Amino acid sequence: MSNETFFRRLDEYLPEQAPPPGNTGPVKWLRENLFSGPVNSVATVIIVALFAWVIWAFVSWFFLTSTVHGETQQACRMATQATLLEERLGSLRTEQRRLDRISGQEGSAFEDRRFKAFVNNLANLASKDIPKSYADILKNEANVAFNKGEIAKFDAAQAARKAAIVEWIEAGGVGEAPDRTRDARLKKAFEGDTVHPDAERFFVDGPDQIDWAAAGAMIASSLKTGNLDAAQQGVDQLQPFVDWGKSNSGACHAVFKKNYWQLLVNAYDRDQLWRPILVALLLIPVLAFVMVPRLREGSIGMVLGISTGLFPFVAFFVLSGAALKLSHFEPIQGAYPNIAVEEMTQQQMDDALAEVGLRLSRRDGQWVEGQSLEFVGQWSVRLSTGEVAEILPPGFGRTFYGLSATFTSITSSETGRLLIAIGALVLLIVLGLVIAQTRFGRVARPFLRFLQFVAGFAIVIAIWGTVINNPHFEHKRGLLDLTADPIEKLAQEDLEAKYGAHNELGRLPKAVRFNALMTRDPASIGVTQAQQDAAWAEIADNPIYDMNRDGVVDAQDDLNADDRINATDLAESRGDHAPGNIVFLTHVPVENTWGGILITMILGLVGSAFAMRAGILLALGRQSTLPVVRYLSTGFIEGMRGVPLITILIMSVFVLPLILPIQFQPQPLVATLVAVCLFGTAYMAEVIRGGLQAIPKGQYEAAQSLGLSYWQETNLIIVPQATRTVIPAIVNTLIGLFKDTTLVIVIGLLDVLTVMRNKIVTKVEWNQTLTEGLIYVAIFFFIFMFGLSRYSMWLEERFGILKQR
Amino acid sequence: MTTSNMSADGNAVSSGSGGTRNIFATRWLRNILVQTFIVGLIVFAVVYFVNNAQVNLLRRSGNFGLGFMATPGSYDPSPFFPIPLKNNDLVFRFLALGYINTIIVSLIGIFAATVLGFVMGLARLSNNWLIARAATVYVEILRNIPLAVWLLFAFALALTLPNIVASAPISGPLGLSISNEKIILPALKFGDGMGAGTWLGFAPFDWQPFKTVGLETSVMGAPLVGLLIAFGIGAAALIVLNRRQDMMRAFNDREIDTLYVWLGLLAVTVVVLLLFGANMALGIASSVVFAATAFYILIWVALFLAAFTISNRIEARERATDAPGIKSIGIIFRTVAGIVLLVYALMIETSIPPMTSWTMFWVFLIGLMIANCLATLLDIRAQDIQNRTGERPATLLAKAAIFIVVVSAIFVVLGGPIGVSVPEPNKFGRYTANSGGLQIVNGFWILVAALAIYTSAFIAETVRAGIQAVDKGQTEAARSVGMKQSHITNLIVIPQALRVIIPPLNSQYMNLMKNSSLAAIISFPEITSIFHGTILNQKGHAIEITAIIMLAYLTNSLLISAVMNTINERVKLVER
Known part of the structure; x- marks a missing residue:
């Protein structure tokens, strides 16, 4: 018996022990991937902190404290400015206390040069910027009322209001500001139902602009006299703005909400918007045909192929x-x-x-x-x-x-x-x-x-x-x-x-x-x-x-x-x-009317479609045995690749009209299309040349031994293989071409970026919203380009060209 | 390749039953006909376009030629980096300024993008999961959004910096300040308060022939034509001095076409510009300016050629001794010498007061290069000795001594011309162009930063692909012989990865250089911005201006490509 207990059967192993707590599950993953050494740990912590900071700043600015409503950017910005003013006054008071402590006497701070500059800056902010934006809003109100046919009635109210507020500001902004509830003239002007609801809007949404101007003037005047306490009172008057804007001090999404049609098609006749929408819908089967190889087969492929061929004509016809x-x-x-x-x-x-x-x-x-x-x-x-x-x-x-x-x-x-x-x-x-x-x-x-x-x-x-x-x-x-x-x-x-x-x-x-x-x-x-x-x-x-x-x-x-x-x-x-x-x-009309994403898509799609075909021809030309063809192709490709797209755009827009007869003067869009097509072709030709060079010589020889002519050989044997080999590079080039279409900003063609930067955020009511606008443009491009690059990866996987490493 | 087509049927191919020869089936004849047709088509197109251009220019009563280069142009006279211009300066000076700015932006951008790109490329392959993902996010976000958007975004952010006028800019010690207009730094100042230069015999720093003759009234064509002649001489020298094999070496076989085409394009453009400028060149002979210019340019061409020869010798020695670690010194030397020549020749045109300090700067740079050359020779000698005896003599001290001696010699001979310039605001608290220090307009660093960061994303991808292309067995072998990680990376992986990295890097650098033309949308005075944005509006002359801009970029592309191809030649695998 003792033997039996002494010997252990060999196929009975010790029961599996649970791994030590640090070597399992997420902890193991963390140890291996994030904290594998001291340097790694420090780097991890730094990266996490950096990410947290950046993401938090962005999220709070872009989402948490952003505002979506409002007819103008002032509605978005009022709260921001009020908060800013409050913060700066706070730091001003701290600085004063510090200076006072140093000099041992009160009020000496205003003798200090730097302090003075600081105060002046703040006074400027309070007195100059605010009434200016206020004046903008008045102007806007007037425009709205005028357009609605309430000119005469609103004129009086507006003039009275403006006169009262200006008078009061010039008097030093002492006491309470004239308001339609306070000032007799204003009360009279605004009596009854004469004011258009649109004009009334500014008194309903959020705090009153007049309160704002009043507080601003008060702060400015008291700062000039060196009275920080009075300035503090002015800032206290701004408290409603701060409260109102607590949740609204971030990005101003109204710029997108109010302008998205312009971003899409710029000044395309609003009655006719069904036309770009129709074209966009028609684009779906076309893109499907181009991008999904399976859809090119059979009778569906036939139908889709014909509609793809027709698409440019139809699209241009429907649009213009x-x-x-x-x-x-x-x-x-x-x-x-x-x-x-x-x-x-x-x-x-x-x-x-x-x-x-x-x-x-x-x-x-x-x-x-x-x-x-x-x-x-x-x-x-x-x-x-x-x-x-x-x-x-x-x-x-x-x-x-x-x-x-x-x-x-x-x-x-x-x-x-x-x-x-x-x-x-x-x-x-x-x-x-x-x-x-x-x-x-x-x-x-x-x-x-x-x-x-x-x-x-x-x-x-x-x-x-x-x-x-x-x-x-x-x-x-x-x-x-x-x-x-x-x-x-x-x-x-x-x-x-x-x-x-x-x-x-x-x-x-x-x-x-x-x-x-x-x-x-x-x-x-x-x-x-x-x-x-x-x-x-x-x-x-x-x-x-x-x-x-x-x-x-x-x-x-x-x-x-x-x-x-x-x-x-x-x-x-x-x-x-x-x-x-x-x-x-x-x-x-195309010129100055079409624009936005419409133009970006036209440039990008026409450019890529042209570049894909002409690029193949040019690449073949560069490989040609005929010296004239070879050198001309090479010269074209290298010339185009050696200079920036901007210069080619300039060439098209300024020089093309010069070298063409007067009957054929191209429109800017056409000239730009020519430039984009030629530029894309040169780059595409280089990519496809890479594909051509990767084809083994045996393929050529086999084709010749079958008795195929040059064009048969090229069309049936060489080009399909060559393009397939370089799919990632082709898609990369197309992405580059799409991104490069933004360069038309230098010649003033209204693509999505130019519309945002030159048309939308330059309006009075949307100034200072460039950052938000650019972020929207960036989001558009990112989604589009990222999608394209993922698509190229999908293609690579499907064709199995990506070598497994 | 379809070369095999050629060999097949050079003879006629008989067709059909009659046995008559179809001459279009004869390959050589058909080739000739096709090519003649194409050439004819091109000639016809050129004639047609030129004819139209003549008619159109006539209709617009515009004249044709480079005469506008000698007329004053107006531009906002705010202080530029690096050369201040007066309003109403000659158009040619705007060109010089723009070109110099393009070169400076491109060079700094390329350097920064390379460093950042390598760091990010390595980060993408990091063992740390988070770092790898962060690098991926960095690359994807940058790559998928156009550079124009990034530039405008950076510009919008910079506008939120404190106003330089209304408020005190962010300021630091030594007069450093940051504002929405420019960054002001304390700077090393060359050429202040010294009686330097007289030892050279002709007081070069006061010798400003164009000023004394009165450039505005003299023929403006002379310096221009001189400059173009210098270009021509330089190009010819390049071809003659560098043997054909060397050219072949710089461009691999397949790209030799490219090289010829490029040289052809350059030559054509130069000839065209010369033709444009011929009307101005008529008055050259009688001009004092011409003599002065010729003298200046000849000196610099001679210097350039000397530098070229020296660098060639060094290269030859390098190749002979296979000296490790000092490769490419010759190339760098030659490149920098070329740039110095170019910039200096352009600066002749801008001989206005700050010139002197820049002259000093270039003198120092040349001194450093000479010291570098000597140090390289020392290295080569050390390598020789090592090859013979197996013992490598210590060269560190000697090299340090060379640098110290050369630099201090220049310093002493020029009369200690270096001081620190601390920027001081004027009595209104404003910084002006005369406030001293190094004043960098925001457009400059925004442009450089945007270009560098944007391009670094692409370089990171290149670097990642290059490193992944190195066979895993290499790393494993290195590890199995006990190398430590940093040695594996530096000695095994990167040298092999460079072979894959360098060719695409070439096109990234070219892209960066070309993208610098985007300065037009943030109004930084670089060549496209100035010439297209300002001069074209003021003067017209679209064809000439576009040709000049294209010439500038083509030259830059060729330079970058030549340098990169040469470097590529060094790192690429030697095949039998």
């Missing part, structure tokens, strides 16, 4: 409308600044005539707008007598004019459009059958695909045309009944009296119409008060016009007004109903 403005001319005065019309040589005259003829033939309303009455009159005459077609130079201009006239005559009839649609549909179906079924289709596939594009384009045009020509949509097209507009009539009369010709330019420029109105006594010309008011309301609606009734409407403002073109302006500038223009959708 039909009246495609090809060119962007300078006025004739700009062309010959120093020459009077009488002194022009024949050649110069011909040039000018050609230019003007082209412009008029396209109803370039924006250009006409800038011209004088005489000028418009003269050219109306020429146009009405058919002189324009004669003076057009032979070649593109005349051809374009003739073609567009012919096309218009076909498409302007219901039957014509219907025929086009049916024809195109039949063509598409037949082509689809041919491609799908026959040997011919397989051989001629590329050519047939091109024809499919054309057919699809025609269908889109015809269908849209038919729908939009429905009288129901008439108002969408901005077809205004000109004869019913008395002012238009007057302007026409002016023209006829002066030049003996009737204007056929469509609606006359605003400047001409208001000239007509201004030079007459309303009573004498039978314009009723209501009509005149309507005319003024039209100006008042449009913030670009000077709201001064006695002043002169500055037509130049209209030209400068970049992002504020409203529906009326659009209706004018497109001149839809004139012959020579094709109208299916109302035209939304």
